[in-house]
Amino acid sequence: MKSETGFDTALYDRFPTKGERPDDELSRLEAVWQPPRGISIVTAINNNIVGINYIAAAFLFFVLAGVLALLMRTQLALPLNGFLDEKTYNQVFTMHGTVMMFLFAVPAVEAIGVLLLPQMLGARDLPFPRLSAYAFWAYFIGGLCFFCSIFFGVAPDGGWFMYPPLTSSAHSPGVNADFWLLGIGFIEISAIAGAIEIIVGVMKTRAPGMSLDKLPIFAWSMLVFAVMIVIGFPAVILATLLLELERALNWPFFDALRGGDPILWQHLFWFFGHPDVYIIFLPAAGMLSMIIPTIARTPLVGHNLVVLAILTTGFIGFGVWVHHMFTTGLPPVSTAFFSAAGMAVTVPAGLQVFAWIATLAAGKVKWSVPAYFAVGSIIIFVMGGLTGVMLALVPFDWVAHDTYFVVAHLHYVLIGGMVFPMFAAFYYWAPMSSRRRLSERLGRWAFWLMFIGVHVTFLTMHLTGLMGMPRRVFTYLDEWGWQLPNFISTVGAFMIASGVGIVIIDLARNFRFTMAGGPGNVFGGGTLEWLPSEAYSVRSIPVVKSRYPLWDDANLADDVEQGRYFLPGSAIGERETIITSALRAEPLYLQRSPQPSWSSFGAAVFTAAFFLLLTVKLYALSLSSGAAAIYCIVRWAWSLDRPIEPATADIGAGIMVPTYASGSQSHGWWAMAIVLTVAGMIFAMLIFSYIFLWSRQPAAWPAPPDVSHFAVAAILCAGAAICAHAARKVYATTTKGAAILTLIGAAGLAAAWAASCFSWRSAGLAPELTSHDALVATILTWDALFVATSAIMALYAVARHFAGLLNAGRPATIESISLFLTYSAVQAAVGLVVTRLFPLAV
Amino acid sequence: MRRWLIFLGGPLIWAAHFLFIYFVASVSEVVAGETSFPARALIVVSGIAAAICNLLLLFRTRRLPGVEPLEIFWRSVTATGAAISIIAIVWQSLPAFTR
Numbered sequence: 001m002k003s004e005t006g007f008d009t010a011l012y013d014r015f016p017t018k019g020e021r022p023d024d025e026l027s028r029l030e031a032v033w034q035p036p037r038g039i040s041i042v043t044a045i046n047n048n049i050v051g052i053n054y055i056a057a058a059f060l061f062f063v064l065a066g067v068l069a070l071l072m073r074t075q076l077a078l079p080l081n082g083f084l085d086e087k088t089y090n091q092v093f094t095m096h097g098t099v100m101m102f103l104f105a106v107p108a109v110e111a112i113g114v115l116l117l118p119q120m121l122g123a124r125d126l127p128f129p130r131l132s133a134y135a136f137w138a139y140f141i142g143g144l145c146f147f148c149s150i151f152f153g154v155a156p157d158g159g160w161f162m163y164p165p166l167t168s169s170a171h172s173p174g175v176n177a178d179f180w181l182l183g184i185g186f187i188e189i190s191a192i193a194g195a196i197e198i199i200v201g202v203m204k205t206r207a208p209g210m211s212l213d214k215l216p217i218f219a220w221s222m223l224v225f226a227v228m229i230v231i232g233f234p235a236v237i238l239a240t241l242l243l244e245l246e247r248a249l250n251w252p253f254f255d256a257l258r259g260g261d262p263i264l265w266q267h268l269f270w271f272f273g274h275p276d277v278y279i280i281f282l283p284a285a286g287m288l289s290m291i292i293p294t295i296a297r298t299p300l301v302g303h304n305l306v307v308l309a310i311l312t313t314g315f316i317g318f319g320v321w322v323h324h325m326f327t328t329g330l331p332p333v334s335t336a337f338f339s340a341a342g343m344a345v346t347v348p349a350g351l352q353v354f355a356w357i358a359t360l361a362a363g364k365v366k367w368s369v370p371a372y373f374a375v376g377s378i379i380i381f382v383m384g385g386l387t388g389v390m391l392a393l394v395p396f397d398w399v400a401h402d403t404y405f406v407v408a409h410l411h412y413v414l415i416g417g418m419v420f421p422m423f424a425a426f427y428y429w430a431p432m433s434s435r436r437r438l439s440e441r442l443g444r445w446a447f448w449l450m451f452i453g454v455h456v457t458f459l460t461m462h463l464t465g466l467m468g469m470p471r472r473v474f475t476y477l478d479e480w481g482w483q484l485p486n487f488i489s490t491v492g493a494f495m496i497a498s499g500v501g502i503v504i505i506d507l508a509r510n511f512r513f514t515m516a517g518g519p520g521n522v523f524g525g526g527t528l529e530w531l532p533s534e535a536y537s538v539r540s541i542p543v544v545k546s547r548y549p550l551w552d553d554a555n556l557a558d559d560v561e562q563g564r565y566f567l568p569g570s571a572i573g574e575r576e577t578i579i580t581s582a583l584r585a586e587p588l589y590l591q592r593s594p595q596p597s598w599s600s601f602g603a604a605v606f607t608a609a610f611f612l613l614l615t616v617k618l619y620a621l622s623l624s625s626g627a628a629a630i631y632c633i634v635r636w637a638w639s640l641d642r643p644i645e646p647a648t649a650d651i652g653a654g655i656m657v658p659t660y661a662s663g664s665q666s667h668g669w670w671a672m673a674i675v676l677t678v679a680g681m682i683f684a685m686l687i688f689s690y691i692f693l694w695s696r697q698p699a700a701w702p703a704p705p706d707v708s709h710f711a712v713a714a715i716l717c718a719g720a721a722i723c724a725h726a727a728r729k730v731y732a733t734t735t736k737g738a739a740i741l742t743l744i745g746a747a748g749l750a751a752a753w754a755a756s757c758f759s760w761r762s763a764g765l766a767p768e769l770t771s772h773d774a775l776v777a778t779i780l781t782w783d784a785l786f787v788a789t790s791a792i793m794a795l796y797a798v799a800r801h802f803a804g805l806l807n808a809g810r811p812a813t814i815e816s817i818s819l820f821l822t823y824s825a826v827q828a829a830v831g832l833v834v835t836r837l838f839p840l841a842v
Numbered sequence: 843m844r845r846w847l848i849f850l851g852g853p854l855i856w857a858a859h860f861l862f863i864y865f866v867a868s869v870s871e872v873v874a875g876e877t878s879f880p881a882r883a884l885i886v887v888s889g890i891a892a893a894i895c896n897l898l899l900l901f902r903t904r905r906l907p908g909v910e911p912l913e914i915f916w917r918s919v920t921a922t923g924a925a926i927s928i929i930a931i932v933w934q935s936l937p938a939f940t941r
Contacts, residue, residue: 002910213915304918312923316930317854319860333877334867336937341860344930583845584912695872 007586012209014653016564025569032570033124035515036596042137043162043596045129048515050136052433055260055675058108063500064147068092070497073457077490079478088234089474092159092175094148097160100436101276102187103143106229108195109283110683113222114427114575117198118530120216121208122544124537124577125593126568127200127667130636132599135193137604140185145612149179156180159472161174161269162243164254164262169247181244182615183510186239186555186608192678195226200670202226205577206585207528210382210544216527217300220307224314225279225368230674231274231318234681239268242689242778251767251774253689259771262809263328263687270321271436271685277413278317278345282310284421285352288374291421291428292356294525295371296363300549302355309348309355316345326397326762329581335394342392346385353382366552367483368523370428376451377420384412387462398705405465408458415454423503431519432529435512450499456492460485489785526551532561539566540652541578544585571649572659577669578651590649594639603632608734634796640668642805652766661813672816676823680784683827686782687834690775694842701772704836707760714732716752717829721792722747724821731814735806738814741798745821746787746794752828753787756780779831786824793817843867848906849920852927859892859931863938882938889935893928900924 001009035044044050055338075084082093082464103631114132118125126132149155157176158167167177188317206215242253254265293300300306322330322338327766356378364370387409391397400406425447431437464485478484492757512518526548531538542565546552560564566587567578575593580586613622644659651657663669673769694701702709723745731738757780767777797817800806806813847854863885870881903921907913 211912213912263853304915307915307924308919308926311850311919312853312926315857319857331867331871331877333882333937333940334864334871336940337860337864337867337934339935344933347926620845695868698872 002584003586004581004584005586007581007588011587011653011655013630014655015543015566016559016562017348017568018564018655021529021563021568025563028529028573029536029539029569030534032573032575035535035536040596043133045125045133045596045600046515047057047125047129047132047537047596048115048433048533050129050132050536052227052513053060054107054111054114054132054136054141055567057136057143058104058111061099061143062108064131064259064499065096065104066500068096068099070493072096073237073490073493076472076486077478078487079480079483081475084352084474086474087157088153091150091153091155093158093472094730097183098156099147100414101160102184103139103147105280106276106415107139107143107187107194107525108112108422109222109225109280109418110198112287112422113198113225113283115839116429116529117201117219117222118205118537119432119531119533120219120527121202121205121210122248122528122531122538123201123205124575126197127205127577127579127591127593128197129195129425130594130597134600134604134607135197137601137831138186138607141605142190142608142611143445143657144618145608146179146183149183154179154428154637156183161273161320161781164243164246164265165246170248170400175617178247178615181240181247182611184240185237185611188233188240189607190649191229194441194670194673195229198222198226199230199674200667203582204667205591206580207541207544207663208578208580209456209583210580210585212583214544214547216304216547217284217289217303217310218286220310221282221289224310225282225286226520228275228279228282228317230258230306230313230678231681232272234272234277234678235685236272236680237328237443238685239265239272239688242268245774245778249768252694252769252771253778257770259693259697259700261771262776263325263692264327264692266325267321267692268689270324270509270715271318273467274321274323275317277417277548278313280414281349282313284377284418285349286310287421287428288377289352289358289426290527291370291374292359293363293548294523295368295374296360296365297524298363299360299526300355300364302351303547303648304637306352306355309351312470313345316341316348320345323392326394327401332394339392339394340654343389346389347497349381350578351576353378353385354520362795366523368427368436369440369447369521370445371426371443372451372720373420373424373491374464376447377416377424378456380412380416380420380451382416382458384409384414384416387479388413400530403465403470404461404469404471406470408461408465411458411461412454420450423447426503426507428523429529430511431522432533433515433518434510435514435518436510437522438510438518438597439506442502442509446502446506446612448499449495449502451491453495453499454495455468456495458491458492460488473478487628493554497794501617501749521550522693531557539563539570547731558704566655568653571651572644572646576655579661579665587651587655587657588665589658591667592644597633597639599636599639599766603629603636606632634780634792637796641810643807644812660810660812661808662815666812668812668816668821672819673726676819679823679827683782683830686775687780687830690834691838692781693771694726694838698842699717701839701842702770704839705759705763707836709755709837710832711831713752713755713832714758716755716828719820719824720748720752720828721825724818724825725749725823727814728811728818731811732808734806735808735814736801739794739801742794742814742817742821743799746790749824749828751822752781752825753783756783756828756832776835779835783824783828783831786827790821790824795822847901847917848902850923851920852896852923852925855892855895855899856927856930857933859888862888863935877938884897885938887934887937889931890932896924896928896931900928 245251252260254260303791320339323342470480517536540563579591606625609625648656723741727738727741767774906917908917
């Protein structure tokens with residue numbers, strides 16, 4: 001067998017090992033991975049604890065948003081109903097959509113990933129367990145506070161996509177819109193933190209031998225999901241930032257009178273919003289691709305094509321954002337491009353559906369609750385997909401736009417493409433995390449109530465839409481003829497709620513969380529998550545030789561449980577997992593995993609507090625929380641990149657690997673690269689906004705300041721990049737010199753920023769007067785964030801030097817700082833070029 | 843990185859072509875107030891060029907190793923992705939012929 005890294009793959013033949021394991025090996029492993037007890041449980045970072053908490057929180061928000069849906073359906077059941085007034089109704093429908101999309105759907109699939117991926121990949125944990133815990137707590141605390149805004153009548157009321165000018169301060173005074181704009185800030189951060197964890201986890205922590213051809217489909221889908229978050233979420237981050245700046249500082253990005261354009265919001269929002277449908281669908285489809293082979297008792301048909309379908313969905317999903325903007329007056333040819341892409345995206349989705357049907361046909365289906373939900377999901381999703389093709393046709397979209405037809409379509413897609421797979425997953429994987437499996441009888445009742453309820457509610461709703469009923473109206477007149485379909489939809493909604501209620505009863509009666517495995521592999525799954533597990537995940541990490549290792553090796557579970565594979569104990573007496581190569585999953589080094597600590601929990605609490613206090617305009621408290629969050633994050637980082645003894649460790653059968661790595665091999669480098677990709681995407685969207693607003697009113701674009709300041713700032717940026725590069729080069733010989741170079745680089749960057757600000761100020765920059773000046777000021781503000789972070793990082797490097805924590809043999813810290821400084825310098829230089837030279841060029 | 847670029851070559855070329863034709867149509871709208879004939883011609887020509895790139899990629903996949911399971915998987919996904927992308931690029935260019 002060929003090797004990717006020089007690792008001798010013949011060493012795999014040493015497994016399973018023979019002979020007894022040392023007596024105290026297992027007890028030491030258990031002690032190392034024991035989660036904290038008492039109040040300290042909030043600092044737990046084991047993936048199974050964080051994963052279950054995460055899923056429970058997401059399900060809570062699903063139920064809360066479902067209750068809001070019932071309030072809406074009650075109001076609409078009868079014409080001129082007075083159950084909700086129009087203001088409350090606006091808040092209820094806005095919160096329903098927002099909570100379902102931001103607080104339920106994305107976090108739920110991320111949560112299932114956190115819970116399942118380490119076990120499925122054969123890892124002890126994900127590579128950044130504290131990041132998962134941080135993502136969860138920021139989301140949970142912030143999400144609860146955000147939801148509570150509805151009890152005080154200050155919840156957002158501009159629809160879940162918050163279109164300006166309706167949501168501008170002129171038309172939406174008060175803090176309702178601010179709750180949406182700042183309130184979901186922590187959710188965006190949380191989603192990106194989770195995405196980093198998942199990308200690095202899938203690429204670097206797979207069991208030895210699990211080359212990409214053997215990677216479970218769920219892991220493929222989570223990988224593409226996470227990459228789509230990294231590409232798509234920056235657009236909505238920027239959109240919320242711009243709208244909040246417009247509301248708070250009167251900077252006119254969306255005000256047409258001052259050179260702005262509300263269509264810019266739609267471009268930015270839907271560049272995130274439409275891919276978000278696939279961000280939600282892909283992991284759910286990945287779950288179905290795991291569940292269906294098990295219930296059909298045969299391997300997935302067309303495995304390679306399903307992988308290709310997932311990958312192509314990740315691409316085409318980003319070519320569909322104008323799908324939501326057909327009625328905004330865009331050029332016909334442009335809309336035709338997006339119409340074509342909208343139809344094309346059904347091909348990979350359809351391919352997965354055919355693979356599932358073929359698998360069900362090829363095997364012998366054992367009907368159970370997961371099977372019911374899986375098949376129900378396929379039926380509902382296909383029906384939603386077909387109306388999606390109808391809406392991709394521009395003339396039909398003109399007719400159906402903003403009617404209940406669209407509401408029916410999106411609910412079919414999201415319920416079939418995400419909600420039903422999630423319930424299938426609950427029933428399928430519950431025996432992995434609960435001492436008891438969930439009830440088959442209650443599960444079937446829940447399924448039929450939900451399945452029939454979905455059609456009663458939403459099939460009828462297509463008709464309501466075609467009869468002309470628009471979305472977001474709180475009531476209607478009797479003579480318009482919408483009463484009967486609305487009443488039927490309300491009955492259906494309560495049927496769905498009854499089904500969900502039965503699942504809640506089932507969970508209350510039967511779900512008892514355990515890390516030690518429950519009934520186990522009751523459905524006969526063939527992948528690694530069904531190995532016996534504990535707080536430390538699997539006892540030993542197996543060599544993977546096929547896509548369904550448990551089906552192909554009857555002794556695997558026993559051998560793993562007896563510690564006959566990799567890492568049967570704790571190699572260096574700490575929490576650890578094996579980092580493997582990206583393609584062939586060959587062992588590279590032993591990663592020392594962090595221990596639970598209060599720093600990640602504190603960082604999450606203060607991050608959520610920062611955003612929420614900012615929303616209610618308690619600026620001093622908000623800034624204090626922000627500072628406290630930064631302090632916690634620095635403390636968190638301070639414990640990383642410490643000396644490790646010994647330099648190499650035995651990971652089983654006498655195979656020795658290093659205990660430290662740096663550069664592109666290390667998981668930390670990958671995380672920094674992904675963070676910078678997110679930053680780069682936000683900046684790219686900012687540049688797109690600049691060019692887009694120029695294209696609306698080219699004549700109104702003013703000439704830039706004189707070129708001399710540009711030259712000074714550009715030279716300083718180049719100097720900062722050179723210092724960052726030099727710091728990395730000299731590190732092996734002088735750590736002190738490297739730390740000082742990072743400091744000089746950060747100072748150069750600050751000087752470039754100051755020079756740029758000075759020249760614009762001299763030229764009379766007035767961000768509240770024109771969209772051009774507002775965008776230039778935003779680019780400068782964005783750069784300021786990177787200047788400040790670079791300064792903190794450089795001071796951090798100096799502090800580590802004085803603390804004796806910089807060591808020539810451990811360059812990871814300085815590499816990350818250097819990478820960040822280089823990126824910041826390049827970003828500042830691109831900003832200079834665009835704002836100074838683009839107006840001259842055009 | 844090169845290996846990944848080839849692996850994702852088909853969809854990457856599709857994406858680059860998609861962004862390019864959207865850019866061309868938008869610029870034409872700003873400059874000429876409509877999607878002009880030169881812009882439409884550029885969309886078609888770029889579509890042909892992108893399809894040819896994918897065709898070359900398809901031939902290139904025949905030289906990829908295909909003995910081990912990972913190599914077979916890699917080659918199969920690369921080749922199918924390139925082939926499907928040719929169809930997608932042609933499909934995506936058709937609006938150039940609309941009014």
